[in-house]
Amino acid sequence: MSKVKVGVAGYGVIGTRVAAGVVLQEDMELVGVADVAPTLPVRSLKERGMPFPLFAAVPGSETELEEAGIPVAGSFEDLLGEVDIMLDAAPGGIGARNKEHYVRAGVKAVFQGGEAAGVADVFFHGTTNYEQGLGADYLKLTSCNTTGLIRAVHAIHQTVGIAKAFVTIIRRVADPGDTHRGLTNVLQVEAIPNHQVVDLMHIIPEIDATGMLIHTPVTHGHIITLSVTPKREMSVAGALEVFRAYPRIKVVRIADGFNSNSSLFQWARYLENPRADMYEIGLWEEMVGKSGDDLVFAINIPQESVTIPETIDAVRAAMEMQVTSDTAVAATDGYLGI
Ligand SMILES: NC(=O)c1ccc[n+]([C@@H]2O[C@H](COP(=O)([O-])OP(=O)(O)OC[C@H]3O[C@@H](n4cnc5c(N)ncnc54)[C@H](O)[C@@H]3O)[C@@H](O)[C@H]2O)c1
Incomplete structure (x- = not known):
C-alpha cells in the first residue's frame, strides 16, 4: 500500500x-x-x-x-x-x-x-x-481537555454505562512559551457549563454532563476532577482495571512520586521523550474513590501533546x-x- x-x-x-x-x-x-x-x-x-x-x-x-x-x-x-x-x-x-x-x-x-x-x-x-x-x-x-476527559469517561461508559457526570477543569492558563499572556497571579472562573462537557455530550450524547472551569496560572498540564454516576455498580478496583486497559491512559501512584501535574511533565523528561511530550493522560490511583454510588477520580492533561x-x-x-x-x-x- x-x-x-x-x-x-x-x-x-x-x-x-x-x-x-x-x-x-x-x-x-x-x-x-x-x-x-x-x-x-x-x-x-x-x-x-x-x-x-x-x-x-x-x-x-x-x-x-x-x-x-x-x-x-x-x-x-x-x-x-x-x-x-x-x-x-x-x-x-x-x-x-x-x-x-x-x-x-x-x-x-x-x-x-x-x-x-x-x-x-x-x-x-x-x-x-x-x-x-x-x-x-x-x-x-x-480540544486537549476534552480529548483526555473523553478517554477516561468512555472507558467507564463502555463498560457499565454512565448516566451523568460532573466535571471540574483546573485549566493551565498558558503554554510554557506564551510570554504574551503575561505574568499572572489569579484564578479566573467561568460560568457553567464549561465547553468541554458540552463537547463531551456531542461525542457521547447519552451522558448528562455539566461542570465548572477555573483557569490557573500554571503551564505544565491541566487537572480535571470528575464525579460520574455509573448505570451499574462499579468498584474502585473495577474502575482502575478499566482505566488500565483503555488506550492512552497511564495510571500513576502518588506514592511513587507522581504528586502533581509537573511530576508527569518531569517524568516525560526523564523518559527523554522529545519536547517532554506525553501522549497519555495521567490518572492517579489514589484519587479514584466513591461518593455514594458515584465514582470520583482525577486526571492530568498534557495539553501540548494529548x-x-x-x-x-x-x-x-x-x-x-x-x-x-x-x-x-x-x-x-x-x-x-x-
Ligand atoms: N496549545 C495547546 O495546548 C493546544 C492543545 C490542543 C489544541 N490546540 C489547538 O491547536 C490549534 C493550534 O494551536 P497552537 O497552540 O499550536 O498555536 P500556536 O500559536 O502555537 O501555533 C500556530 C502556528 O500557526 C502559524 N500560522 C499563523 N497563520 C497561519 C496560516 N494562515 N496558515 C498556517 N499557519 C499559520 C503561526 O505562525 C504559528 O506558528 C488551535 O486550534 C488550538 O486551539 C492547542
Missing part, C-alpha cells in the same frame, strides 16, 4: 507535534509543513538541516521567511498539490480560512479544537467515534486506512511508541 501523503499547516505548539507524530507513522509520509513567519519552531527547522520542506502559508510570507535565511519550498497551493490530507494546526479561526484552499484543491483536512464546530463534517475522537470519521473529508478534533494520537487516528479514518477504532488506535499507538 502506498503511503498516505500528509501536510501540516501551522508549525506551532500543536503543528510541531503532529508533524513529529506523522514522521513516526510508517504508513504515512510527511510532505511538508506550512507557516507564515520565522518563529522559533520554524527557525529550529533550519538549524536541524530542514528535515522536511517548509512552505509559505500565505502569499508574501516567503519574503520574511527567506530574509531570516529559511529555505522555502513553495507556496501553500504547491503543498496542497502534493498531499492527500492536511492537518491544520494554525491559530483558532485561521483553519476555517485555510479550508477554502483545501476545498479548492480537493484535499481532505483535520482541524484542531480551536476551530468552530461548523468547520468540519465530523467532530472526531479516535477511541470513541472513529467509525463516524470513515471516509469523511473534514474532521475536527476535540491530541496528537487522535489527530493521527483522524487521518486513518478519513483515508479509510483501518475500518475499526481498535485497529486504527493500535496502529497509531504502535508507531508513536505508546
Whole structure:
C-alpha cells in the first residue's frame, strides 16, 4: 500500500507535534509543513538541516521567511498539490480560512479544537467515534481537555454505562512559551457549563454532563476532577482495571512520586521523550474513590501533546486506512511508541 501523503499547516505548539507524530507513522509520509513567519519552531527547522520542506502559508510570507535565511519550498497551493490530507494546526479561526484552499484543491483536512464546530463534517475522537470519521473529508478534533476527559469517561461508559457526570477543569492558563499572556497571579472562573462537557455530550450524547472551569496560572498540564454516576455498580478496583486497559491512559501512584501535574511533565523528561511530550493522560490511583454510588477520580492533561494520537487516528479514518477504532488506535499507538 502506498503511503498516505500528509501536510501540516501551522508549525506551532500543536503543528510541531503532529508533524513529529506523522514522521513516526510508517504508513504515512510527511510532505511538508506550512507557516507564515520565522518563529522559533520554524527557525529550529533550519538549524536541524530542514528535515522536511517548509512552505509559505500565505502569499508574501516567503519574503520574511527567506530574509531570516529559511529555505522555502513553495507556496501553500504547491503543498496542497502534493498531499492527500492536511492537518491544520494554525491559530483558532485561521483553519476555517485555510479550508477554502483545501476545498479548492480537493484535499481532505483535520482541524484542531480551536476551530468552530461548523468547520468540519465530523467532530472526531479516535477511541470513541472513529467509525463516524470513515471516509469523511473534514474532521475536527476535540480540544486537549476534552480529548483526555473523553478517554477516561468512555472507558467507564463502555463498560457499565454512565448516566451523568460532573466535571471540574483546573485549566493551565498558558503554554510554557506564551510570554504574551503575561505574568499572572489569579484564578479566573467561568460560568457553567464549561465547553468541554458540552463537547463531551456531542461525542457521547447519552451522558448528562455539566461542570465548572477555573483557569490557573500554571503551564505544565491541566487537572480535571470528575464525579460520574455509573448505570451499574462499579468498584474502585473495577474502575482502575478499566482505566488500565483503555488506550492512552497511564495510571500513576502518588506514592511513587507522581504528586502533581509537573511530576508527569518531569517524568516525560526523564523518559527523554522529545519536547517532554506525553501522549497519555495521567490518572492517579489514589484519587479514584466513591461518593455514594458515584465514582470520583482525577486526571492530568498534557495539553501540548494529548491530541496528537487522535489527530493521527483522524487521518486513518478519513483515508479509510483501518475500518475499526481498535485497529486504527493500535496502529497509531504502535508507531508513536505508546
Ligand atoms: N496549545 C495547546 O495546548 C493546544 C492543545 C490542543 C489544541 N490546540 C489547538 O491547536 C490549534 C493550534 O494551536 P497552537 O497552540 O499550536 O498555536 P500556536 O500559536 O502555537 O501555533 C500556530 C502556528 O500557526 C502559524 N500560522 C499563523 N497563520 C497561519 C496560516 N494562515 N496558515 C498556517 N499557519 C499559520 C503561526 O505562525 C504559528 O506558528 C488551535 O486550534 C488550538 O486551539 C492547542
